[in-house]
Each structure stands twice: as C-alpha cells, then as structure tokens.
Amino acid sequence: MKNRRKFIKMSAVLGTGALLPLQFCASPKKETVEGTEALLGAAKGILDDFGLQLYSVKENMAEDPVATIKAVASFGYTQIEGFDGGKGIFWGMKNTEFKSLTDDLGLNFIASHADTFKDLETQAEQAGAIGMKYLINPWVGPQKSMDAFKKLADDFNKQGEICKQHGLRFAYHNHGYTFEELEGQIPQDYLMENTDPDLVDFEMDTYWVYTAGFDPIAYIKKYPNRFKLGHVKDKDGDLDFSEPNGSILVGKGIMDFPAILRTGMDNGMKYFIVEQERFEGTTPMEAAEKNASFMKNIVF
Template sequence: MKDRRKFIQLTAAMSMGAILPLQFCSPKKESDSSSQEAAIGPLEGSLGAFGLQLWSVKESMSEDPIETIKKVASFGYSQIEGFNGGKGIFWGMKNTEFKSIMDDLGLDFFASHTNTFENLEKQAAEAGEIGMKYLINPYVGPQKSMDDFKRLADDFNKHGEICKQNGVRFAYHNHGYTFEELEGQIPQEYLMENTDPNLVDFELDLYWVYTAGHDPIKWLEKYPNRFPIGHVKDKDGDVEISDPKGSTILGTGVLDFPAILGKGKDNGMNYFVVEQERFEGTSPMEAAEKNANYMKNLSL
C-alpha cells in the first residue's frame, strides 16, 4: 500500500429477469437492457452504473494505459477512477487529450486518487477543466497521535477549498487505521465531524472498514451523504480478518453487498467503484471482468 502514497456516465448495461436466490438475476441481452435503462433510468432493484479503480489493473496500466482502459470499457464499466501512476493522473497526456479518449470510449473519468499535498492547485484546475468531479487523497498513513489527525482535518478543509474553487470536490479514501482507536477516539469519527461537509467528502472503502472490525452500514447510517463514493472490495473469509492482503473476487467473500450498497444508495452513495488488490488463481484483468459481471447482475 505504500506505493499508493505517490500517487464513467454512460448508462451501464444491466441484466433483467426473475430474481434468484442470493443477489443474482438471469441476464438478458446487454443491448436490450442498456437501451431500456437509458430510456427509463436504472432498473428497480439494480445497482445502476458502476466503475473501476484502475489500481486494480495497475500492471496493465503501466504497460499500455489506453488499451487497458479500452478492455475495461468492454467489460461493462462506465465510470473510471484513476490513480497517479508516476506520470500524473492523465498518464503523461494532456488532461483534454485523456478526457477525449475517455469520451470516445463512453467512459466517465469522474475521479482520481492523487497526492493532494503536492501541486493541488494545478491538479484541481486541470481536473475542473475537463469536468472531473473528485480528487481523492488515498492514503496518509497511520498517525502517532490524535493531534496529527486534527492537523489532517484542517488540511482536508484547505484541500476542499482549493478543489471547490476549481469546480471539483475533495474526498479522502480510508484505510483501516482511521477506524482503529487512538487515544480513546476513532480518528475517522474525528475527521467526519471536524471537516466541512461543503468542502470535504469521504470515499468509504468497505473492505478496510470491515477488516478494522466495523460495520459499514452503521457508518452509512451515522453519516448520511458524507460517503458519496464507495469502494466495492470483497474480503476472503479464509484469510485472517486483520490481514491487509485478503481481497478477492466480488461475491466470493464475506461482505453482504446487496445490503451494504442498498444502504449506501439510501444514504447518498452515488458512485460504486470496484477495487481488488489480491489475485489468487486469476489475473487482475480476468478478475476485473468477473467483478464487472457480478456488478451487472447485482440486485439490491
């Protein structure tokens, strides 16, 4: 995870049919379902559009970002959340050039993870120019004291103000450490309650909340409309709960996504972003395709 410190909206093709046990429904032709959804909005009980955090396919992105993104689009993702892979969030291209490629593929490049402590004014201006909605700080690391988190809350408010001036939103993506008690407090609570909702949003990584021993649903209920983005990442039940390297194919782990994402929709979560960081017996790209299929067939 240390690498991460450096650092769509066509309608998704949704499946229809009778609801089967668990969360799946029998598929129809993609063209039929997507045209219906475009005409009447997301199908009742369906998730709707969903995205991918490109970190999930970071090796392919480093080799050929454009071909990787084209393949991702073919899987059914309609939203893209980027990351800073060393060449900036536009992968060495101008922001307008990268935006044009995304548009041609029918993708909404709505957000990116990036280091918001460096060159934020420039990053926010370029993001705002092409209509991105969020710049997201993905990692600050565990802190030694609550005073450190208090300073971070102040920093986040400042980052939010800079982003707002450029027409984008600032958000912070959690890991497990903000949910671990420190000096009698839960740092995530402090950050939620001491940042300006007009300036600061949060991306709720469901995996990290769970591995820290918390219930994502309770956080969604306690802080409605503060988590407009969710990271949809499953936890392998055969891996120790606190093990940071335990993500797996969606639907094969322990997280109850129909319940969690349904609660998310009820409480202001608008973006559902797939992420996977551990791959057992499959490649990252194969996993991305399987995860897209799960999301397309998810019934809330």
C-alpha cells in the first residue's frame, strides 16, 4: 500500500474530469508541495474567509472553550465550525451567549457537527435563531446493506426539511466508509443522487475521499453545487493509506489543495474548513496557527 502514495496527481487536475480511483492517477509528491510553497512566497492568498473545525483543538476546548476560541480568532480564522463535546454545540452557554462571544471576536459561527437524530427541532431552532448556516451530521457509521443507506437518504431529506423550517441548512459529512462498494454500489453516490438538493447539502472531507482511493476534484465536478462545505485536511505521505489517522499540517502532505480549492470554488463550495487530527512534533494549537498561516497565503 505504501507505494500508492507515489501516485498522487489526480486525473481531474490533468483536465480529464474522470472519476478514477487514485491508483490510476500518477505524479510525484514533491512538485505539488514545493510548488505551493513557492506560490505562498509570491503573493497574498485569495481566500478572504476560512474556518477551523474545533475538533482539531478538542482537548483545549474541553479545558477552556472561551480561551480556545479567542486564540483561534487571533490566528486569523474568520469562521469556526463546531462539534458537540458533551456540553452541546454551544459548550454549556446559551446560543445567544455563544453568538456574542464569536461576534465580539470577529468570528462567524457558520456550522456545527451535531447528532441530527436527537432533538433536531430544538437544535435547529437554536442554531437558526443566531444565524448559523448549517447543522451537519458527521457520522452514521458503516451500514450492512444498501437498504440502510436508502433509509438514511430518506432520513436526511426529513432532517433537511426540519432545518429549512428554522432558516438553516442540513449537510452530511462523509468518511471513507461511504466510498466502499456495497452490493455493487458506492453509497456516497446513492446519497448524492437520492437526497433533495433543496434540503440536503454535503460537506466533503477531502482527506477521506482521497484515502478511500478517489479523486476529490473529480467528485466535486461530478456533483456540482452539492458540496457546499469542504474540510481542508492533508494526508501524510509517509503513512500508509490504510492508516486511519494520517493527517498532517496542511500543505505538508500529498494533497494538491490549490487545485482542490479552486475546483471547489468553481463548483459551488462556499466554506473551507481546516481540520487536523494527528499531531507529530507540535501541539494542536500550534498546528491550528500554522494551518491558518497556510490558508491566509494560499493562491491558486
């Protein structure tokens, strides 16, 4: 499996637009990373806004959410995407209190990962009341049959309707399991094609698409305007593709984010959210600051 990391340039980058597994897409790692670093020194980045998934600094959030969010704002992020760390998506605060905190720091609390199968009416009402854009289901787990995914598509449509009634959107965040063939189908394709675009959007975790053996660029092109949010999470080229926890500082891995983000912007992606889950030789907060620097300066 390790040799797969040598074959990283995606078919869509070359202009084919074909949805090919990555093992058929070849080009070396270093040109992408070094080319990006050269560009970083040449011009100011073009992203006016970008965010951080707070799960990247989950230990800090558990210790002191207010101090952590203040630090995140100081790094240059303009948006945050939350998660439920056990105290709800507002971290023990009222929704309006959390909104005041982020507003005072110049942060837009655009979305949160949440258990959308539990108390969705209440969550959606509170999120909509403070102008959040999304509630996102981040995990349903591998399913045993396509019938289970068919039920999930129906569930997502219903959840999307509830969110819409409260002035926000519903989205589903993928992991690798929706890209594993099941009964001759790719579950992610089924979910994309059998949910109502008026009710359901998707957040592409580019890392999980890539490590599942697919091309994020081609997938964005295959389903334009469905991936409204994207997780910017890089893959460490020194780790096997089968390693589930293989993220690294953005721009230091093997994924071509200038090309991925350009394609996203051209195909309806509005929100670009940094996420990192593995830290070698740095702390989560140090990594968040370095990733913000990359995002502030990225050009494509």
